[in-house]
Amino acid sequence: DAMVIQNPRYQVTQFGKPVTLSCSQTLNHNVMYWYQQKSSQAPKLLFHYYDKDFNNEADTPDNFQSRRPNTSFCFLDIRSPGLGDAAMYLCATSGREGLAGVNEQFFGPGTRLTVL
């Protein structure tokens, strides 16, 4: 089945120790997104790629970086994780805009990040 895969599902890191989260998709979607979601809060968009074009949200800290080496893979790098970065990180994809520019998002299962 076509899907969005995230690895690892659980990541524990130490304060200030860089960490990379990965996302892959078999849907051949051109748009990939990274969200941060904290408990009982809405998913917060960090950035997204439209094809190879990187789009950063204005309020995403510089501590967060992303790479998309090809259509299928996207990485989230947290350069110096702080305690406040502990959250669920969700990767999502969407296809080329359909009728009237409507697109549903397909999410991966998420990576739960713990910062010690």
Next chain:
Amino acid sequence: SQKIEQNSEALNIQEGKTATLTCNYTNYSPAYLQWYRQDPGRGPVFLLLIRENEKEKRKERLKVTFDTTLKQSLFHITASQPADSATYLCALPRKGGSYIPTFGRGTSLIVHP
């Protein structure tokens, strides 16, 4: 800026009853609205999309309404089951017709057997 409001209190209902969840929005007239389901520790899953010119949309036991005058969408689950227990999020495209959605915080639904 656009604002999405979903009831932060959990909705508790008895199995077999109809669950109704609300999504209100302000400062905006979206062309469509989406509903997602999110289980604990998992990513959201798309359920339904309704466009501004549609009053109602149905899918099996699910029904969504969209009142552009009230700036409100209602999400109904009929004949609810314990397996329907989850958090339900609404999402609207950003202002300007963007393909990027903005999500509400969701409302937790708990269906008791």
